[in-house]
Amino acid sequence: MDSENLHRRLKKIIGQINAIDRMIDEDIPCEQILMQINASKSALHKVGHIIVEGHLEHCVRDAIEQGDADDALSDISTIMEYYSRL
Secondary structure, three states: OOHHHHHHHHHHHHHHHHHHHHHHHOOOOHHHHHHHHHHHHHHHHHHHHHHHHHHHHHHHHHHHHOOOHHHHHHHHHHHHHHHHOO
């Protein structure tokens, strides 16, 4: 997993959240605030997608290669359950 890429994305999201907080104090119209909230949610969802992708490529692949297909399938199910909650 490319942790530098994830850290960069998360710092950007943190900046977006801080901007939303300032927008509320500055009495910015609700539509603009909601647009920024949606952008932040999308960015956070993408971070989750990258993490799931990395997990599948490394951990699940390793389990399958070691003959633990049942554990790999269980792991995939758990990951998808957590990710679908985002």
